């Protein structure tokens with residue numbers, strides 16, 4: 684397989700800097716350029732704390748995606764910019780691998796359609812950690828037998844979107860397995876708004892934000908005389924990198940957009 688040429692958007696972020704370290708260790712991947720909010724025209728190696736890549740930084744995403752010879756864009760930025768970059772990548776024949784969360788359903792549908800039109804593969808994965816993908820699949824399976832379920836997601840306090848992309852995806856998977864129904868007492872009333880969390884067809888999602896946390900989720904099912912908890916913890920961001928690498932390799936053989944790493948796992 685020939686070398687895969689990658690652009691990284693968000694190289695100074697918590698995830699983007701981890702992605703650069705991953706690329707540095709992979710002989711099959713090379714860094715062609717980065718998209719950042721500042722440092723136009725500088726080399727990645729000039730930026731404190733980043734690996735010694737010669738790749739140039741662009742602040743204009745459109746110019747980067749149009750001019751640079753690249754196969755894949757890895758986007759780890761913010762919901763608004765991630766959506767914009769993904770669209771630009773597809774329009775310029777660069778395959779997006781997107782970890783950025785917080786896209787709306789309408790944005791996802793639009794990107795899926797664009798990917799199909801352009802016959803350019805893409806991966807949008809709300810969680811690249813293999814353990815988290817398994818946690819979501821186990822939760823989907825459990826929902827067949829335990830239709831009453833609440834999701835608790837816990838993240839660091841710098842996170843922009845709530846609920847997390849992982850919680851949204853988990854709820855979508857569970858929706859496939861159960862009928863919508865009210866959970867809890869039919870006369871239940873919140874005396875403090877938000878006490879029961881966000882509602883997805885009766886299923887509740889609770890979001891916790893605290894310093895010290897990385898990324899954690901519990902899916903708790905209740906049945907007659909028993910509960911079942913499916914739980915995953917990312918305790919370091921390197922947990923996401925085998926998934927980013929896998930998606931970067933597999934997207935080369937795709938001509939549609941897949942939403943979730945589970946479609947790429949054997």
Ligand SMILES: NC(=O)C1=CN([C@@H]2O[C@H](COP(=O)(O)OP(=O)(O)OC[C@H]3O[C@@H](n4cnc5c(N)ncnc54)[C@H](O)[C@@H]3O)[C@@H](O)[C@H]2O)C=CC1
Nearest residue numbers: 693695696697698718719720760764782783784809810811
């Ligand atoms: N799919 C997954 O497995 C994971 C996804 N995430 C998601 O990845 C995204 C990034 O997360 P973190 O690295 O924790 O955030 P962060 O805040 O540490 O990094 C975001 C970076 O994006 C940069 N940025 C913002 N606007 C930009 C623009 N227009 N062009 C280029 N760069 C821009 C910021 O300067 C910052 O360096 C979030 O949406 C988060 O939810 C985070 C962890 C795992």
Ligand SMILES: O=C(O)C1=N[C@H](C(=O)O)C[C@H](O)C1
Nearest residue numbers: 784809810842847848849898
């Ligand atoms: O912002 C984060 O940190 C994370 N975001 C993703 C999400 O929203 O689910 C993945 C993981 O939970 C870490």
